[in-house]
Amino acid sequence: MELTVYLAGQIHDDWRNEVKSKAKVKDLPLTFVGPQENHDRSDNIGEDILGEQPGGLYKDDAASSINNLRTQVLLQKSDVVIALFGEKYKQWNTAMDASAAIHLNKPTIIVRPDSLIHPLKELTNKADVTVETVDQALEVLQYIYE
Numbered sequence: 001m002e003l004t005v006y007l008a009g010q011i012h013d014d015w016r017n018e019v020k021s022k023a024k025v026k027d028l029p030l031t032f033v034g035p036q037e038n039h040d041r042s043d044n045i046g047e048d049i050l051g052e053q054p055g056g057l058y059k060d061d062a063a064s065s066i067n068n069l070r071t072q073v074l075l076q077k078s079d080v081v082i083a084l085f086g087e088k089y090k091q092w093n094t095a096m097d098a099s100a101a102i103h104l105n106k107p108t109i110i111v112r113p114d115s116l117i118h119p120l121k122e123l124t125n126k127a128d129v130t131v132e133t134v135d136q137a138l139e140v141l142q143y144i145y146e
Contacts, residue, residue, distance in 0.1 A: 003141070006075055006106075007034035008097035009084035011042070019134050026142055028133070033074045035067070035093065042067055075101055082137050083127075085112040085120060095123060102126045109137045 007016050016034060023030050036042040046053065048056025053059040075081065075097065083098035085091050101108045102123075110127040111134055112120050124130040131137050 001145075002029040002031060003079040003144070004031045004033060004077060005141070006078035006081045006097070006101065007032055007084070008081055008101070009034075009094045009111075010086060010089040011035060011037045011039055012089055015084055015086075015134065019138065022138055026138060028138070028142060028145070030141065031099065033078060034072060035097070035108065055112075071097060071100070073105060075106065076080065077108060080107045080109065081135075082109045082111060084134065087113055087115055095120075098123055098127065106121050108134065109140055111137050 007019060009015065016032065016037070019081065020032055023032075036045070041048075043063055045057075045066045047059055049063050049066060053062055076082065078101075078134075081098065081101035083094050083101070085094055098108060098110060108127045108129075110124050110130045112130065113132060117124075129137075129140050131140065139140065
C-alpha cells in the first residue's frame with residue numbers, strides 16, 4: 001500500500017528533501033506532494049496565466065486563487081498530511097493548510113517545537129497526532145505499515 005503525503009509548511013528551506021530522504025532510508029512506500037516550492041513561480045502564477053495585474057493586491061489575489069486551487073486538489077488526493085511549524089518563518093500558510101486538511105477529515109500530523117505549544121494549542125487539539133520532529137512524524141507513518 002502506497003500513501004500520498006501532503007507536506008504542508010514553509011518553502012524557504014529544504015525540510016521536504018529531509019523528509020523524503022529519511023522516508024527512503026526507512027523504505028516507506030510514500031509519494032510526496034505539497035505547495036509550489038518555487039517562491040517566484042508561486043508569487044507570479046496569477047500574472048503568468050492571467051496577464052499583468054493593475055497592482056500588488058490584484059497580483060496577489062490572482063496568484064492566491066490559483067495556489068489555493070492547487071492546494072485543494074493535492075490535499076484532497078492525499079492520504080495523510082504532515083504540517084511542519086518551525087520557529088524561523090511566519091506560518092500562515094501552514095496553519096491554513098493544516099486547518100483545511102482537518103476540515104477535509106485528512107489524517108493530520110502536526111510537527112511543532114515546544115515554543116509553539118501555546119500558539120498552536122487549538123490546531124494541535126484538532127490534529128490526529130502532534131509531534132516535535134520530522135523523525136517522529138515518519139515513525140508515526142512507519143507504524144501504519146507494521
